[in-house]
Amino acid sequence: MQVQEDSIEGGARHSQEIEQYLTFMLGGKVYGLAILNIKEIIEYGDITEVPMTPDFISGVINLRGNVVPVVDLSQRFSGQAMQQTKRTSIIILEVKNDDLRIEIGVTVDMVNEVLDIPMGEIEAAPSLGNQIQTNFISGMAKMNGKLLILLDIEHVLSIDELSVIGGIQHDSSETVID
Amino acid sequence: MSDESLQIFTDEAEDLLGVAEQALLNLDNLDDDAETLEGINDLFRTFHTIKGSAGLFGLNIVVEFTHVVESLLGKVREGSLKVDHDMVSLFLLSRDHLENLVAHALGGESGMGDELKQTDSDLINRLNKYLGLEPVESSVADTPVDLAGQAPKVDGGVENENWHISLRFGVDALRNGMDPASFIGYLNKIGNLTSVVLLDDAIPAWSEFDPESCYLGFEISLFAPSTNKEALEEVFEFVQDDCKVSVLPPHSHIDDYIQMIEELPEEDMRIGDILLACGALTLQEKQNVLNAQDKLTDEVTAQGEGGSVPPLGEVAVDEHVIQQEVVDAAIKKQAEQKKMRESGQQTIRVNALKLENLVNLVGELVIGSANSELNARRLADDDLNEAMENLLRLVEEVRDTTLGLRMVQIGETFNRYKRVVREVSRDLGKDIELRISGAETELDKTLIEKIADPLMHLVRNAIDHGIEPPDKRMAAGKLAKGVVNLDAFHDSGSIVIQIRDDGGGLSKQKILAKAMDKGLVAKGQQLSDQEVYHLIFAAGFSTADAVSNLSGRGVGMDVVRKNIEALRGHVEIESEEGKGSTFSIRLPLTLAIIDGFQVRVGDGQYIVPLDLVDECIELNESLRSKDENAHYINLRGEILPFMYLRDMFSVTHSTAVGTHSDPEGMLGVKEYNATRSYLGDLLVEEGQSAAQTNPEQRDNIVVVRFGGNKAGFVVDELLGEHQTVIKPLGKVFQNLKGISGATILGSGEVAMIIDIPEMVKRIIHRDNIDAVAAKTIH
Numbered sequence: 001m002q003v004q005e006d007s008i009e010g011g012a013r014h015s016q017e018i019e020q021y022l023t024f025m026l027g028g029k030v031y032g033l034a035i036l037n038i039k040e041i042i043e044y045g046d047i048t049e050v051p052m053t054p055d056f057i058s059g060v061i062n063l064r065g066n067v068v069p070v071v072d073l074s075q076r077f078s079g080q081a082m083q084q085t086k087r088t089s090i091i092i093l094e095v096k097n098d099d100l101r102i103e104i105g106v107t108v109d110m111v112n113e114v115l116d117i118p119m120g121e122i123e124a125a126p127s128l129g130n131q132i133q134t135n136f137i138s139g140m141a142k143m144n145g146k147l148l149i150l151l152d153i154e155h156v157l158s159i160d161e162l163s164v165i166g167g168i169q170h171d172s173s174e175t176v177i178d
Numbered sequence: 179m180s181d182e183s184l185q186i187f188t189d190e191a192e193d194l195l196g197v198a199e200q201a202l203l204n205l206d207n208l209d210d211d212a213e214t215l216e217g218i219n220d221l222f223r224t225f226h227t228i229k230g231s232a233g234l235f236g237l238n239i240v241v242e243f244t245h246v247v248e249s250l251l252g253k254v255r256e257g258s259l260k261v262d263h264d265m266v267s268l269f270l271l272s273r274d275h276l277e278n279l280v281a282h283a284l285g286g287e288s289g290m291g292d293e294l295k296q297t298d299s300d301l302i303n304r305l306n307k308y309l310g311l312e313p314v315e316s317s318v319a320d321t322p323v324d325l326a327g328q329a330p331k332v333d334g335g336v337e338n339e340n341w342h343i344s345l346r347f348g349v350d351a352l353r354n355g356m357d358p359a360s361f362i363g364y365l366n367k368i369g370n371l372t373s374v375v376l377l378d379d380a381i382p383a384w385s386e387f388d389p390e391s392c393y394l395g396f397e398i399s400l401f402a403p404s405t406n407k408e409a410l411e412e413v414f415e416f417v418q419d420d421c422k423v424s425v426l427p428p429h430s431h432i433d434d435y436i437q438m439i440e441e442l443p444e445e446d447m448r449i450g451d452i453l454l455a456c457g458a459l460t461l462q463e464k465q466n467v468l469n470a471q472d473k474l475t476d477e478v479t480a481q482g483e484g485g486s487v488p489p490l491g492e493v494a495v496d497e498h499v500i501q502q503e504v505v506d507a508a509i510k511k512q513a514e515q516k517k518m519r520e521s522g523q524q525t526i527r528v529n530a531l532k533l534e535n536l537v538n539l540v541g542e543l544v545i546g547s548a549n550s551e552l553n554a555r556r557l558a559d560d561d562l563n564e565a566m567e568n569l570l571r572l573v574e575e576v577r578d579t580t581l582g583l584r585m586v587q588i589g590e591t592f593n594r595y596k597r598v599v600r601e602v603s604r605d606l607g608k609d610i611e612l613r614i615s616g617a618e619t620e621l622d623k624t625l626i627e628k629i630a631d632p633l634m635h636l637v638r639n640a641i642d643h644g645i646e647p648p649d650k651r652m653a654a655g656k657l658a659k660g661v662v663n664l665d666a667f668h669d670s671g672s673i674v675i676q677i678r679d680d681g682g683g684l685s686k687q688k689i690l691a692k693a694m695d696k697g698l699v700a701k702g703q704q705l706s707d708q709e710v711y712h713l714i715f716a717a718g719f720s721t722a723d724a725v726s727n728l729s730g731r732g733v734g735m736d737v738v739r740k741n742i743e744a745l746r747g748h749v750e751i752e753s754e755e756g757k758g759s760t761f762s763i764r765l766p767l768t769l770a771i772i773d774g775f776q777v778r779v780g781d782g783q784y785i786v787p788l789d790l791v792d793e794c795i796e797l798n799e800s801l802r803s804k805d806e807n808a809h810y811i812n813l814r815g816e817i818l819p820f821m822y823l824r825d826m827f828s829v830t831h832s833t834a835v836g837t838h839s840d841p842e843g844m845l846g847v848k849e850y851n852a853t854r855s856y857l858g859d860l861l862v863e864e865g866q867s868a869a870q871t872n873p874e875q876r877d878n879i880v881v882v883r884f885g886g887n888k889a890g891f892v893v894d895e896l897l898g899e900h901q902t903v904i905k906p907l908g909k910v911f912q913n914l915k916g917i918s919g920a921t922i923l924g925s926g927e928v929a930m931i932i933d934i935p936e937m938v939k940r941i942i943h944r945d946n947i948d949a950v951a952a953k954t955i956h
Contacts, residue, residue: 048928049782050907051827052916060907060920062928065541067920069910102909162910 017119021141023148024091024108026073027080031108032115032141032150037093039103041111044088055081057162058107063092070105071157077136082107097159104157115148117141122150184283186594187231190631191280198224198273205266214261221269222251223737227631228276230638233605234598237283240276243298246305247272259308268308272301339428340372341410343398346380348420351392356417358394364413369402403428530624533584540580541903541922547573549926581903586626588666588675589617594630595637599662602641609659610645612637616666621673625765629675632738636677636761637662639735644681644759654756656680668789669764669935678760684753686710692719711751715739774902774921776929777880778895779823783929785902785921786891790882790934794896797877811890813881819941820879820890823932826916882934889941891932904931916940 021032022041042063047070049059056075060067070090074082082088087110094101125137138152198221205217225248232240247269253259275297282294343365347358365371377395381387402410407427414423426434547570554566592614603610645651645660652658663678686707693699693713705713713719715735742749742763753759774785797811797820811818879890902921911917918933 046927048920048930050911050914050917050930051782053911053914057910060928062922062926065538065905065922067905067907067922067928069908097909100909104910159909163912163914 018116019119021115021117021148021150022091023112023115023143024089025110025112026108027078030112030146030148032117032148033091033093033153034150035114037095037153039092039094042090042092042105044084044090044107055079058082061090061105063103063105066103068092068103068105069162070107071162073106073108073156076156077133082109085109087111093153093157095153095157095159102159104162106157115143117143117148117150184235187235188280188283190231191228192277194224194228195273195277195280199270202266202270202273205261215255218251218255218261222248222255225251227737228280231634232280232283234601235283236601237279239298240279240283243272243276243279243302246302246309247276250305250308253309265308268301268304272305275301339401339403341369341400341402341405341428342426342430343396343400343410344422344424344426345398345414346377346395346422347392347417349391349393350420351417353390354417354420356392358392358396361413361417362396362398365398365400365402365410368405368409368413369400371398372401373397373399530584537580537584540577543573544577552925584623585620586623587617588619588621588626589614591626591630591633592617592664592666595634595664598634598637599641602638603645603660606642607647608641608645609648610641611659611661613661613663614665615663619666619668619673621666621765625673628741629763629765632741632763633675633677635735635738636763637664640677640679640681640759640761644679644683646682650682668787673765675763675765676760677763678758680758683755683757683759684711684714684751685755689713708751711753712749714751715749774900774931775880776897776900776923777823777878777893778897779827779893782827783897783923783927784823784893785900785929785931786880786882787902787931787934788899790884792881792883792888795879795881795890797879797892811879813888813890816888818879818881818888818890820892821937821941822892824892824894882938884935884938887938887942889938891937902931 020035022035022038023030023032025031042061047059047061050057050069053059056072058070058072058075060069062068072082074080088107089111090105090107091111092103092105095104096102121143122139122141125134125139133155135155136152137149139150141148141150201217201221201224205214205221225244229241229244229248232244250259250265251269254261254265259265275294278294278297282291345358345361347356351358362371362374375397377397378393380393380395382393387393400410407425410425411423414421417423547566551566551570554562596612596614599610599612640662641660645662646654648658651660661680663676665674665676665678667674689710690699690705690713693710693716694701696716696719698713698716698719699705715738719735739749742765748764750762750764751759752762775788775791777784777786795813809820811820877892877894878896879892880896881888881890900921900923904919905921907914907917907920915936916933917930918936919931920928921931923929
């Protein structure tokens with residue numbers, strides 16, 4: 001993140017502040033992810049399906065010896081399976097959960113570029129007319145005449161939501177009383 | 179007594195005291211009440227743990243002092259006292275003192291030095307002032323005073339007012355970690371050693387001398403009027419099995435001496451002299467003893483039963499009495515030998531992170547080499563393939579060695595509890611046996627270290643609260659001897675450590691009543707058994723009526739839960755009132771190797787833990803029951819329920835109806851299975867879903883066994899054994915049942931590890947589901 005030295009007292013975020021976003025294509029739309037969360041981008045492939053998981057979990061990959069789950073963003077947003085092409089990529093993100101940082105991959109149709117977006121250009125997410133849940137969106141930005149949807153990764157990849165739907169009912173006998 | 183367990187205790191105590199110091203220092207800076215309370219709780223637990231462990235090793239000075247500190251902390255915790263800076267400083271002083279006490283205990287020295295004693299009583303007085311108690315004299319070890327020691331001389335007894343202990347160490351004593359010097363040192367704590375005679379008769383010719391063997395014997399005279407025979411025999415409890423120990427009280431009857439002399443391996447005459455040297459017998463008494471023995475042996479010879487009785491009487495008196503200095507020198511030598519022995523098994527402490535890094539790298543290496551091998555084969559270059567072969571073998575070795583670095587058998591940890599059980603049960607007047615199984619189960623070193631404490635608490639709890647006193651057990655129709663089982667086993671991707679006792683079990687009413695009392699449960703709240711049992715893990719919860727030195731303060735279980743959860747594990751409790759309870763700690767294996775059995779289902783490769791596999795059979799018509807919906811086969815006269823893994827695993831990805839909207843999760847499976855078998859009825863004669871995809875293919879059933887249940891899984895292909903490095907699937911899949919982990923195959927592909935227990939459970943419960951499905955279809 002590049003911060004231009006122009007701080008107003010008390011103001012956490014100033015309109016001149018610039019954040020960097022990685023933009024990618026998904027289902028014909030352009031999305032942006034704050035690069036702070038992004039660990040790396042890898043080629044799509046070698047995904048092992050995990051049985052009895054919801055459709056938006058593509059499976060897991062072997063990322064240098066670590067088993068990393070991969071989420072099909074297209075399924076997560078619109079319920080439609082992703083169409084695999086040559087340019088399909090997996091973006092590996094780090095998501096905070098409690099005190100842990102968890103690596104999760106998301107599949108996207110194509111990775112575009114890294115954009116500098118001034119905070120002032122970002123508008124709040126519109127509450128209507130979107131295919132995806134509003135809380136997935138942290139804001140909208142207009143860049144070069146195109147509308148860019150900035151994703152709120154903590155919500156899109158909320159561990160609670162991803163994990164709550166197992167293939168088999170959660171066994172109540174293992175609930176621990178606090 | 180200095181041995182390995184004591185070393186472990188001091189290491190732990192060191193850590194705990196470090197923690198305590200930090201907590202105290204934090205406490206000094208806290209203004210927030212809630213945080214202060216948390217700090218006090220932590221401190222209380224820390225001191226409690228130290229006290230508990232110290233108690234197990236009989237370190238009374240530590241226990242007594244810590245108890246006072248703990249009592250004061252308890253008051254603060256209850257809120258009846260408020261912490262101020264003075265109190266914190268006092269606690270800090272106490273902590274420092276405790277450190278000295280522990281160090282002192284490790285030194286194996288007897289009693290406290292004057293300086294230490296002074297500090298001890300000063301601090302106790304200061305602590306007691308807070309507690310509102312009158313300053314008292316420093317309490318002395320409360321060894322029960324047996325008046326036998328001062329009993330008037332019995333008729334026929336010898337004049338000697340000292341205890342006489344005759345000690346012959348077993349050849350393996352040193353190997354078992356027993357240091358003869360420490361026993362003698364300990365005796366000196368109980369009383370005053372008036373004389374120690376070292377017997378080196380057993381030392382063989384130097385050519386046969388084994389430095390690791392113990393050839394020593396001692397004749398000891400001990401002045402200890404306030405002890406009793408039991409207490410002295412207890413000193414040697416741990417060497418009883420392979421050592422000869424006889425303890426004669428003061429003024430013992432002369433016959434007892436005769437008997438003892440007879441039992442000893444050395445020549446009787448020599449023993450007589452040694453006893454004389456020890457001052458155990460007067461010259462006259464010695465003569466009497468030997469004469470009496472002469473008579474005895476004569477009689478024996480007369481009866482023709484003792485062929486080789488050593489000649490007695492006229493043998494020249496061997497002035498082989500060894501002086502104290504010599505004994506000291508021998509003890510010193512022993513200590514040196516012990517040091518040498520220890521240096522022989524040198525270990526290096528390595529940062530766990532470095533190891534983890536290495537393991538990850540090796541994982542990459544394995545995958546990389548498997549990849550290279552594939553390519554080498556494709557090139558069909560003989561030289562390259564041969565080189566590759568060598569490389570692979572080496573890589574495999576490197577992998578095994580590396581993975582082995584972090585794996586430790588849990589047996590060592592389990593063995594620590596043997597002693598715990600012994601000592602605690604004796605303190606409580608219970609007869610308890612600890613049975614250990616699964617000691618060879620390997621798990622990650624860091625896990626073992628972290629689980630040791632909670633386990634200790636659970637074991638102690640089982641002894642203290644679980645097992646009833648003998649009279650109560652007898653009344654309940656049980657054996658007086660209680661049994662605590664400690665068991666460890668791998669359970670598909672997790673390790674389970676079980677502490678099972680055959681005691682009184684948990685009383686649900688008692689727990690509930692207490693919980694309501696403490697406001698943990700609202701009146702009328704409905705709780706499942708598990709929920710009720712888990713209440714015992716709440717902070718400050720204890721149903722024990724009496725607070726003992728060991729447990730009952732409601733700290734232990736709280737710590738247990740915290741520590742286990744910190745390891746991402748959980749505890750399951752099963753209990754039957756009157757029959758006993760089982761605590762199962764289930765820990766995820768962050769890293770472990772299991773022998774896996776690799777199978778293919780559809781496009782996916784799966785691993786079944788080999789331990790659970792009973793056999794693999796081909797599923798053919800002769801085995802199958804006529805009713806294709808039944809999913810049972812006749813396995814040599816046994817009914818074996820089975821399941822197509824393909825059906826189960828493909829369900830969510832092939833059905834249009836997403837299961838993720840289904841709160842129960844099972845519905846998709848049910849419907850799918852039902853539809854499938856319904857279609858099967860119509861389309862395929864056998865109703866066998868495998869036949870739909872590939873009629874040529876033979877189905878194989880992997881028969882697994884878990885918890886007394888057998889079940890079969892139909893797979894597409896058996897791929898054979900596979901050394902499986904278990905990788906956790908992580909939080910995203912935390913609620914996924916049926917899959918317990920993943921592994922990375924040589925090719926770099928990820929394979930899922932099937933959670934056999936869960937699957938078996940599902941098969942067993944399937945009847946109900948089938949019934950439901952039948953209803954929805956027809």
